[in-house]
Amino acid sequence: MKKAAALLCFLASFAYAQKRPAITGIAFVRIYTADPAASTAFYKDKLGFDRSEKDGLARYAVSDSQWLEVTALPTPAPQSRIAAIAFTTRNATGLAQYLKAHNVAIDQPLRNGSFGVHDPEGHLVIFVQQRPASSKTISPRATSHRIIHTGFWVHDRAREDQFWHDILGFRPLWFGGQHDGEINYVSSQVPEGTDWIEYMLNRGESPNAHSLGSMNHFSLGVAHMSDAVAALARNGCTGPECRKTQMGRDGKIQLNLFDPDLTRVEFMEFKPSGTTCCSPFTGPPPSETENR
Numbered sequence: 001m002k003k004a005a006a007l008l009c010f011l012a013s014f015a016y017a018q019k020r021p022a023i024t025g026i027a028f029v030r031i032y033t034a035d036p037a038a039s040t041a042f043y044k045d046k047l048g049f050d051r052s053e054k055d056g057l058a059r060y061a062v063s064d065s066q067w068l069e070v071t072a073l074p075t076p077a078p079q080s081r082i083a084a085i086a087f088t089t090r091n092a093t094g095l096a097q098y099l100k101a102h103n104v105a106i107d108q109p110l111r112n113g114s115f116g117v118h119d120p121e122g123h124l125v126i127f128v129q130q131r132p133a134s135s136k137t138i139s140p141r142a143t144s145h146r147i148i149h150t151g152f153w154v155h156d157r158a159r160e161d162q163f164w165h166d167i168l169g170f171r172p173l174w175f176g177g178q179h180d181g182e183i184n185y186v187s188s189q190v191p192e193g194t195d196w197i198e199y200m201l202n203r204g205e206s207p208n209a210h211s212l213g214s215m216n217h218f219s220l221g222v223a224h225m226s227d228a229v230a231a232l233a234r235n236g237c238t239g240p241e242c243r244k245t246q247m248g249r250d251g252k253i254q255l256n257l258f259d260p261d262l263t264r265v266e267f268m269e270f271k272p273s274g275t276t277c278c279s280p281f282t283g284p285p286p287s288e289t290e291n292r
Contacts, residue, residue: 020098020169021091025193025290026147027128029218030057030069030084031263034077038260039070046237046257047220047265048141062220063145064136073261081261082216084116085150085197086126087190095127102167120159123152143231144220148268148286149187151198153207153215157186160199164188170197176249176278183278185249194286213262221270221286225253228267251276 033039040058044051049060049068060068071083089095096106096115108116113129138145154160164170169191177184186199200215207215222228225245232242241257248254251272257265271285 018098018101019094020191021089021094022192023095023127023168023170023190024088024090024130025190025195026066026150027086027088027126028059028067028069029082029147029150030071030086030124030126031259031261032073032078032081032083033070033259033261034073035260036070036072042259043068043070046232046235047143048139048231048235050139050142061136061138062142062147063138064133065131066147068147068218079212080153080216081213081263082123082150082152082218084124084126085152085218086114086128087195088130089127090130090192092127092129099167104163104167119163121155141231141235143228143235144222144267145288146221146270146286146290147195148219148221148270149196149198150218151185151200151215153203153212154186154199154201157199157201164197171283173283174250174276174279174281178249180277189283194284194290196283209262210258213258214256214264217264217266219266219268221288222267223270223288225255225267225269228255247274249277250281 036058040051043049043060049062052059052061056071058070060070062068065088092110092113092115096110099117100106104117106115107118108126114126116124116126119125165188170188171191173187173189173196175183175186182202184201186201187196189196203211203215229243229245245253245255248268251274253269253273255267259265270287
């Protein structure tokens with residue numbers, strides 16, 4: 001009788017581990033800095049995000065469920081200035097069990113509702129237990145209220161797809177290139193939401209700091225780029241880079257800034273307003289008011 005009960009318990013746990021809990025969006029992006037004061041001037045003063053500190057990290061609130069983290073650059077310094085990307089899940093415990101069942105090592109054990117793994121190319125990926133929506137007030141100086149995607153340099157697309165698509169369930173969203181016939185950007189949407197990741201492909205093997213910071217980036221969504229330009233101007237960002245918009249290959253208006261450590265911050269409109277090259281979008285666009 002005891003053996004039968006134990007077997008049933010094991011089978012129930014196994015079945016549970018095979019069902020992936022929902023992954024609903026980006027929670028935060030963690031960034032390294034060599035100059036915390038300069039970083040504060042950029043993220044708090046120029047971008048307008050409220051700053052707090054938690055666990056030795058500077059945290060900048062983008063919304064009540066998304067934020068940016070900035071931490072001191074370690075020694076020896078890693079090549080990338082993106083330290084981690086994090087996603088919300090409706091069941092952190094269940095997702096950790098699911099990943100273990102799929103032979104993904106849990107490199108940062110579950111603690112206080114979050115845990116971390118590494119993808120095949122060594123990017124730290126953190127999963128955070130989704131919290132109920134709060135009434136937290138976001139600074140009126142904030143230039144955006146949504147992180148809509150994060151991108152990173154990828155060498156082996158097939159290996160990354162095994163992790164992001166086959167195991168985690170991310171869905172193909174769009175692909176394109178700097179020129180017709182090229183594939184430099186491959187976007188994959190979270191399984192239960194509209195945020196996405198972007199593979200940055202075919203960029204050479206020895207990028208300089210600016211090129212690497214351009215690839216390893218994150219994007220802030222806006223409904224109208226004119227509102228972001230106006231918000232930047234109110235925050236004292238008056239140089240030409242604060243007004244230089246462009247039409248992306250995906251048909252969305254963009255504006256690019258670089259933080260003091262050369263991590264690219266890409267402002268992007270939620271929806272295309274121009275010609276979309278290369279492939280159609282296969283998922284819905286994000287919005288500022290999306291309930292995740």
